Structure formats: structure tokens, C-alpha cells
Amino acid sequence: MNIVVCVKFVPDSTADQAFESDNTVDRVGVPGLLSELDEYAVEQALQLKEKNEAPDSVTVTALSVGPEGAADAIRKALQMGADAGVHVVDDAIAGSDALATSKVLAAAIKKVGDVDVIVCGMASTDGGMSVVPAMLAERLDLPQVTFASVIESQGNQFRIKRDGDIATEVIGAVAPLVLSVTDQTGEARYPSFKGIMAAKKKPLESYSLADLGVDAGEVGLSAAWTAVDSTEARPPRTAGTIVTDEDGSGAKALTEFLASKKFI
Amino acid sequence: MTEILVLVDHLEGAVRKPTYELLAIAKRLGTPSAVFIGGADKADAAVAAVTKFGAEKVYVVDDAEIKGYLVAPKAEALQQIAAQASPGAILISSSAEGKEIAGRLAVKLDSGLITDAVDVQVDGGSPVTTQSVFAGNFTVQAKVTQGTPIITVKPNAAAPEEVAGAGTVENVTVTISDSAKKAQVVASQPRQSSGRPELTEAAIVVSGGRGTGGDFSEVEGLADSLGAAVGASRAAVDSGWVPHTFQIGQTGKTVSPQLYIAAGISGAIQHRAGMQTSKTIIAINKDEEAPIFELVDFGVVGDLKSVLPAASSAITASKG
Ligand SMILES: Cc1cc2nc3c(=O)[nH]c(=O)nc-3n(C[C@H](O)[C@H](O)[C@H](O)COP(=O)(O)OP(=O)(O)OC[C@H]3O[C@@H](n4cnc5c(N)ncnc54)[C@H](O)[C@@H]3O)c2cc1C
Ligand SMILES: Cc1cc2nc3c(=O)[nH]c(=O)nc-3n(C[C@H](O)[C@H](O)[C@H](O)COP(=O)(O)OP(=O)(O)OC[C@H]3O[C@@H](n4cnc5c(N)ncnc54)[C@H](O)[C@@H]3O)c2cc1C
Numbered sequence: 001m002n003i004v005v006c007v008k009f010v011p012d013s014t015a016d017q018a019f020e021s022d023n024t025v026d027r028v029g030v031p032g033l034l035s036e037l038d039e040y041a042v043e044q045a046l047q048l049k050e051k052n053e054a055p056d057s058v059t060v061t062a063l064s065v066g067p068e069g070a071a072d073a074i075r076k077a078l079q080m081g082a083d084a085g086v087h088v089v090d091d092a093i094a095g096s097d098a099l100a101t102s103k104v105l106a107a108a109i110k111k112v113g114d115v116d117v118i119v120c121g122m123a124s125t126d127g128g129m130s131v132v133p134a135m136l137a138e139r140l141d142l143p144q145v146t147f148a149s150v151i152e153s154q155g156n157q158f159r160i161k162r163d164g165d166i167a168t169e170v171i172g173a174v175a176p177l178v179l180s181v182t183d184q185t186g187e188a189r190y191p192s193f194k195g196i197m198a199a200k201k202k203p204l205e206s207y208s209l210a211d212l213g214v215d216a217g218e219v220g221l222s223a224a225w226t227a228v229d230s231t232e233a234r235p236p237r238t239a240g241t242i243v244t245d246e247d248g249s250g251a252k253a254l255t256e257f258l259a260s261k262k263f264i
Numbered sequence: 265m266t267e268i269l270v271l272v273d274h275l276e277g278a279v280r281k282p283t284y285e286l287l288a289i290a291k292r293l294g295t296p297s298a299v300f301i302g303g304a305d306k307a308d309a310a311v312a313a314v315t316k317f318g319a320e321k322v323y324v325v326d327d328a329e330i331k332g333y334l335v336a337p338k339a340e341a342l343q344q345i346a347a348q349a350s351p352g353a354i355l356i357s358s359s360a361e362g363k364e365i366a367g368r369l370a371v372k373l374d375s376g377l378i379t380d381a382v383d384v385q386v387d388g389g390s391p392v393t394t395q396s397v398f399a400g401n402f403t404v405q406a407k408v409t410q411g412t413p414i415i416t417v418k419p420n421a422a423a424p425e426e427v428a429g430a431g432t433v434e435n436v437t438v439t440i441s442d443s444a445k446k447a448q449v450v451a452s453q454p455r456q457s458s459g460r461p462e463l464t465e466a467a468i469v470v471s472g473g474r475g476t477g478g479d480f481s482e483v484e485g486l487a488d489s490l491g492a493a494v495g496a497s498r499a500a501v502d503s504g505w506v507p508h509t510f511q512i513g514q515t516g517k518t519v520s521p522q523l524y525i526a527a528g529i530s531g532a533i534q535h536r537a538g539m540q541t542s543k544t545i546i547a548i549n550k551d552e553e554a555p556i557f558e559l560v561d562f563g564v565v566g567d568l569k570s571v572l573p574a575a576s577s578a579i580t581a582s583k584g
Contacts, residue, residue, distance in 0.1 A: 014533060017398045037515070098377060099370055122515065126398070129379045130360065131367030134335060138368040143446035144335060147360055149508070159450065163508045165359065166275060170451040171334065177447070183515045184508060225376030225410035229392070232403050237559055240545075244552070245566025251574030254546065255582070257562045261544060263468065263490065263523055264579050 001058045004086075004109055005045040005119040006136075007038040007077050009070035010126040017126070023228040024095045024221060025126060027067055034073035038121040039080075039188035044151055044181045045119045046081045046189070051153075059083045061112055065093060065104045071204065078199035079191030085204035086112060092209055095221025098127070102135035104219060107212040109140065116156065120180040122147055133180040143173040149184035266294040266352035267321070271342065271365070272314060273357040277306025281465050282357045284317040284424030286417055289384045293391055294352045296429060297321040299345055301338055304328065307433075315431025317424055323349075323436050335361060336444035339368035344438045346373060351412060353391050355384075358416040366416045375411025382421050382520070382541075391415060399514075399533065400540035419464045420520060455509065458494070463510070466493035468523045469542075471512055473497035473535075475528015475549065475568055478505045482572035483527055489579040495519065495539075497529045513538035527568040531556025548572065 011017050011030040018026040034042075042062065049058040062077035064070040065088040074085035088108050096104070109115055118140075120133040137144035148160035156175040161168065163184070191199070209216050217223060243253045258264045268290035273280045283298070290296035298319040300310045304326045311322045323345050330337035342365065346354065354369065356362040358380050370377035381393035382403075391413050395404045408414070463469065470492045472483035480494070487494045495517070496510040512519055514534040524542035529535060531547070531554055539545070540559065547556040552565045564571055 013399065017401065019402065023404075098367070102367075102371070125514070128397075129367075130363050131370075131377065131379060134364035134367035135371050137336070138339070138371040141443055143443075144364070145447050146335075146364065164361075165455075165509060167452045167454045169449050169453075171447055172450040173447040225408060226378055226406055227409045229405045229407065231405075234396075234401050234403060234541075237545075237561075240557075240559075240561040240563060242552070242557055242560070242563040242565060245564050245571055248570070248574050250548070250564040250566040250571045251578060254548075254562065254564055254571065254575045255578040257546070258490075258523075258579065259582070261523070263544075264582055 001052060001117070002112065002115045003045045003048055003058060003060045003117045003119060004063050004112055004115050005041050005060060005077065005082065006105060006132070007042065007062050007064050007073050008035045008121070008124045009033070009064055009066040009073040010035045010124055013125050019231040022095070022221065023231050027069070032069045032072070034076045035121060035125045037123060037125055037183060040181050040183050040185050041119045041121045042077045042080050042082060043188035044185055048117065048151070048153065061086055063105065063108055063112070064088070065101060065108070067094070074204060075199060076191065078202045078204070079195045080189055081195060084202060087204060087206045088212065089206055090209045090216070092216035092220045095224060096219050097224040097226050098129055098131050098135060099225060100219035100223060102132050102139055104209070104212065104214055105132065106136055106139040107214050108207065109136070111207065111212055116175045118142070118178045120178065122180050122182045133178050137178040140178070142176050142178050144178045145171050145173050146178070146180040148179060148181045151179065151181065151185065267297045267349045268294040269342070269346065269349065269351045269354045270296055270298050270319070271354070271356045271362070272298050272300045272310060273359065273362065274300070274302060274310055277302055277309045279310055279313040280357070281424065282417070282419045283314065285419065285422045286355045286357065287314065287318045288422045288425045289417065290355055291318055291425065292384070292386050295320050297323065297349065297351070299323045299325070299342060301325040301327050301341055311431060311433055315429055316426060318427055318429045319431055320429040321432045321434060323434050325436050325438055330440050330445070332449045333445045334447045334449065335364045336368060336447070337440045338365045339372060340440050340444050341438040342369050343372045345436060346412060353413040353415060356414070356416045358418045363416050366414050370414050373411055373414070375414050376408035377414045378406055378408060379416045381415050381417045384415060384417060384421065396541050399537035418518070418520070455507070460487065461491070461493045463493045463495055463517055464519055466519070467521055468492035469495050469519050469521045470525045470527065471495035471497065471529060472500055472527050473529030474499040474503070476500065476505070478503060480506060482568060485576045486525065486527070486572045489576040497535050526556055527572060529556055530554050531559065
């Protein structure tokens with residue numbers, strides 16, 4: 001069985017995020033890392049491997065489309081236990097929209113070949129669109145089982161649970177398929193010392209667009225089908241009033257504040 | 265004027281409020297046409313509802329054959345209607361399913377996609393969106409430059425306008441491919457309705473965190489005195505005190521109500537990501553150093569177990 005787990009390299013969300021003068025995300029000045037939500041995807045990919053009857057026959061490949069630094073995100077996945085890495089890096093990709101990103105990812109997945117399960121995170125922590133898994137399913141003509149909180153599989157039969165707004169649902173599909181997982185699937189493992197050492201010997205291939213047969217004119221900022229006109233930092237909130245409750249004074253002040261704002 | 269397609273978000277024919285907001289936005293951009301994909305017996309009620317809020321035309325797709333299949337068939341249906349209507353834009357609610365339908369449709373139509381718009385205006389005849397990004401720290405204005413703009417819109421992005429449209433019904437027969445029927449809902453357990461407003465649509469949200477110690481009755485009491493929805497932090501959800509659908513934040517819901525009240529919530533960055541753009545923010549926390557106080561318009565340092573019930577009774581009393 002072949003599993004590809006898609007991992008995105010994102011600006012650290014605890015640092016100050018920023019935009020460049022061309023309104024693309026500052027991916028150089030802000031430190032980057034493996035999107036926290038994709039760690040859950042790596043974890044589930046590894047569990048699928050470990051639960052397989054013949055774990056050694058299962059290959060987990062971590063795939064990332066992104067700048068030089070994205071190799072770090074792939075390396076983290078290798079340290080956690082993925083078997084191989086694929087990094088698509090090409091200057092022409094910078095500024096790609098979701099359509100172009102999914103096109104490059106789909107081409108890379110085809111290059112890996114014979115993939116049974118594609119595991120994605122529920123959303124990136126920067127763009128956060130939650131659309132790439134559905135776009136991949138569309139491009140590869142595969143079923144999608146997304147926003148899984150629990151995953152069960154038997155052979156190529158998959159069942160996932162998801163907590164929708166209206167109902168809790170069980171969704172079934174047969175591999176090959178695209179899976180996306182939420183942070184409800186359970187904490188991701190930390191790389192062990194052994195894992196960190198082993199990762200150094202694991203294959204990490206780097207592809208350009210030409211290697212994948214994708215025309216550079218179809219991706220990147222100039223080919224993006226959405227254009228950002230302006231970006232603006234949200235003005236900081238003005239400091240509020242803070243009171244300390246003493247014998248019911250807090251509730252009284254709170255009620256007065258609500259009344260002054262016409263909420264009651 | 266060009267048609268603007270609005271995918272109707274409904275539950276067994278009961279149209280949800282964000283659809284009316286989309287119709288109001290569609291009116292700015294062209295002629296609103298609603299697309300109802302659902303049970304044939306539910307169509308009349310849905311058609312009447314969207315007509316009341318301005319739909320000039322309603323495409324009705326009987327979902328008998330595709331019910332229980334996720335996302336893909338709806339994207340195929342919309343593709344076929346778009347081929348016939350050549351719309352100026354396609355508007356879809358920013359729910360998890362709505363965004364995935366939009367994603368597949370964008371690939372099918374070779375069109376640009378913008379998700380999670382909090383406002384849509386017109387500039388030179390084409391839509392310009394506002395998005396709130398990076399945990400609400402930036403606002404971004406964008407437009408689609410290729411194909412048919414596909415835009416998913418967050419709840420509360422516009423006020424519904426109750427001005428009736430013509431509501432001309434057009435029944436559409438769509439052909440759904442076999443490959444769109446490969447992921448199927450095999451079991452479904454509907455959620456109990458709380459009787460409170462929908463979290464993402466509510467004007468007021470009262471949320472509880474680990475500080476409740478597991479007893480949400482004070483949070484619910486305050487919510488009910490204000491007619492508010494109830495939310496929670498991930499700590500409260502992970503402890504099993506409330507369902508995941510209550511969670512606000514990066515991996516839960518994003519809310520932007522008129523008033524957000526956080527009780528016993530510290531204000532972690534992942535929680536802020538889901539509530540930072542609320543108009544007015546109030547926190548009740550016994551730790552004066554809690555980071556949530558950096559965001560508030562009004563804060564009470566105190567025990568929620570005494571502050572919330574006292575506030576609830578005062579509010580209820582003030583209403584007479
Ligand atoms: C603030 C902001 C707003 C944006 N708005 C838009 C917009 O409105 N329209 C638009 O078309 N583009 C937009 N983009 C660009 C878009 O985010 C990127 O093209 C991105 O690569 C794909 O979308 P996402 O990050 O939102 O992914 P999501 O759909 O949220 O990602 C889900 C999963 O897909 C996988 N994945 C996504 N990207 C990669 C990758 N590069 N490598 C490996 N795996 C990946 C991961 O498993 C991830 O967990 C925006 C970007 C930013 C930063
Ligand atoms: C990948 C990832 C995604 C995440 N996504 C989310 C998300 O979507 N939403 C989210 O909320 N979190 C999310 N988190 C978790 C987040 O980091 C915090 O752990 C969480 O928000 C903490 O919840 P809390 O504020 O209720 O608990 P705590 O941080 O423990 O805070 C409890 C607060 O209650 C106060 N308190 C205690 N007793 C009382 C009392 N009697 N009266 C008044 N105040 C009292 C304390 O002073 C404290 O400030 C995520 C984390 C990760 C790693």
C-alpha cells in the first residue's frame with residue numbers, strides 16, 4: 001500500500017505574520033514550520049501503516065509543495081516515521097492560488113504513482129481554506145472522505161466519523177481515496193532520537209515543475225486566478241475597562257456595561 | 265443583467281439564514297437565481313422562502329438519486345446549471361461542505377475561488393471580496409480574475425433583504441457520474457436541537473472554558489438571559505463537557521458576533537483565531553493576568569460561578 005501525506009510549510013502562527021509589498025505572504029522574514037494541523041495527518045498516515053497486516057509493505061511518502069524551507073517540514077515528517085519525502089520546489093510556484101497548488105500536488109502524486117490513500121490536514125494554518133483535499137479528489141477523480149475525527153479501515157474499505165453541524169456521520173468509501181483529518185483524531189507523536197537519526201538516511205527527492213510536466217505558466221502569482229488588491233493590518237483593540245469583582249460589584253458593573261451598549 | 269447563482273443551504277427544505285444573505289449580495293452583482301438541490305417534496309417550501317428574499321429564478325434539482333453522497337454530485341449539478349446560465353458569479357455558504365463544493369466546482373469550471381468572504385462589493389461590474397485572515401489580524405481585498413468568480417461567504421456578511429423576486433421555477437435534470445457517487449454517508453445521527461441560535465449566525469455568543477470546571481449551567485443561564493448561542497474552548501470540548509460543534513477557534517468555528525462573552529477561558533491564540541473579530545468582547549476570569557483581557561472591551565476579574573448567575577438575574581429582572 002502506498003500512502004502520501006500532504007504537508008504544508010507555513011509561517012509560524014505564534015510569530016508576527018506579515019505580507020510582502022506584492023501582497024503575497026512573507027515566507028522569508030517569518031520563521032516557517034510544518035503546519036501544526038498537518039502533524040495530525042502524518043500521525044494518521046503512520047497509524048494506517050502500523051495497523052496494516054504487513055506494515056513493511058506500506059510506504060508513507062511526505063509531500064510538500066513550497067520554498068526551500070519546506071524541506072524542513074518534510075524532514076519533520078520523516079523524523080516522525082514517514083519513509084520517504086517528495087519536495088516540489090520551483091521559483092515559478094511562488095504566489096500560487098489553491099487551484100495551482102492542487103494542480104502541482106496532483107501531478108506530484110501521479111509521479112509517486114499507484115497511490116492508495118492521500119492524507120491531508122483539515123486546513124493549513126496560514127491560508128486555511130480547507131479546499132485542497134476536495135480539489136485533489138476532483139483532479140485525481142477519487143472519492144473524498146474529509147474532516148475525519150475517527151478513521152477505520154479494513155483492506156481497502158474505509159469508514160470515517162465526522163462531526164457535522166447537523167449530524168454526526170459515518171462515511172464510507174473504497175481506496176484509492178483522499179482523506180482529511182481533524183485535530184480530534186488524537187495527538188501527533190514527537191520524533192524520537194532514533195527517528196531523528198533514521199530520518200537522515202531516508203530518501204528526500206526534489207522535483208521542479210518540469211520534472212512533473214507542469215507548465216510554469218499555469219502556476220504562480222501571475223497565473224493566479226484570484227488577485228489580492230490590498231492587505232491591511234487590523235487596528236489594535238483599544239484597551240478595555242477591567243473591574244475586580246467584590247461582593248457582587250462585578251455582575252453589577254457588567255450589567256451596566258451591557259445596558260450602556262444597548263445589549264439589554 | 266447577468267444571473268448570479270446562489271446555492272441554497274437548507275436542512276430538509278428549511279432554508280438557512282445565510283442563504284438570504286447570499287441573495288442580498290447577489291442582488292448587488294446582478295439578478296439573483298437560487299439553486300435548490302433537495303427532495304422534490306421539499307421544493308415548494310424552499311422556493312417560497314427564497315422568492316420572498318429576492319430570487320428571480322429558482323433552479324430545482326431533485327436529489328433522489330444523489331442523497332447521501334457527499335459534495336461531488338452537488339458540484340456536478342452546479343457545473344451543469346452554470347453551463348446553461350453562464351452566471352456572473354456563484355455564491356455558496358462558507359460551511360465545510362460549501363467550501364468543498366466550491367473547490368471542486370472551481371476545478372471543473374477552471375475558475376478562481378475565494379473562500380470565507382466577510383463582505384462582497386461591486387467594482388467595475390465584478391465582485392470584490394473582503395477576507396479576514398491570519399487569525400483576524402489582517403483584512404484582505406481580493407477579486408477573481410479568471411472564469412466565473414466562485415465565492416464562499418461567511419454568515420453575517422450582509423443583511424437579508426425581504427423584497428420578493430419573481431421566483432420562476434425551472435426544474436433541471438442533471439446527469440451525475442458514477443465516480444461522483446463513491447463516498448457515501450452510511451450512518452447519520454442528527455444532533456439534538458438546543459433551541460438556541462445557531463453559533464455562527466448568533467448576534468451574541470457566551471462561551472465557557474476549563475474555568476467552568478465542567479458545569480456549563482452558569483454559561484447557559486447567561487446565554488439564555490441574553491438570547492445568545494453557547495460556545496466553548498477546546499479544553500472544554502476535549503474534557504467531554506460539550507460537543508465539538510460548540511468549539512470556537514482555529515479547529516472549531518469562527519464567530520464574529522456583536523457581542524462575545526468568554527467565561528473561564530484564558531485566551532490562547534488558537535481560541536482567539538475564532539472570535540477576535542467580534543464587535544464587542546467581554547471576559548470573566550479569576551486570573552487578572554489571563555491573556556483574554558488584552559482583547560476585551562470590558563472585563564471582570566472574578567469567579568464566574570458567582571458573577572454569571574448574578575448578571576443573569578439582573579439581566580432577566582431588567583427585562584421585567
Ligand atoms: C491569508 C491567505 C488567503 C488566501 N486566500 C486565497 C483565496 O481566496 N483563493 C485562493 O485560491 N488561494 C488563496 N490563498 C492561497 C492558498 O492558501 C494557497 O494556494 C495554498 O497553497 C492552498 O490553500 P490552503 O493553504 O488554504 O490549503 P487548505 O485547503 O486549507 O489545506 C488543506 C490541506 O491540504 C494540504 N496542502 C495544502 N497546501 C499544501 C502544500 N503547498 N503542500 C503540501 N500540502 C498542502 C495539507 O495537507 C493541508 O492540511 C490564500 C493564502 C493566504 C495565506
Ligand atoms: C492544533 C491546535 C488547535 C487548537 N484549536 C483550538 C480551538 O479551535 N479552540 C480553542 O479554544 N482552543 C484550541 N486549542 C487549544 C488552546 O491552545 C488552549 O489549550 C485552549 O483554548 C485552552 O482552553 P481554556 O481557555 O478553556 O483553558 P485554560 O487555558 O486552562 O484556561 C482556563 C481559564 O479559566 C480561568 N478560571 C478557572 N476557574 C475559574 C473560575 N471559577 N472563574 C473564572 N475563571 C476561572 C483560569 O484563570 C484560566 O484563565 C488548540 C490547540 C492546538 C495545539
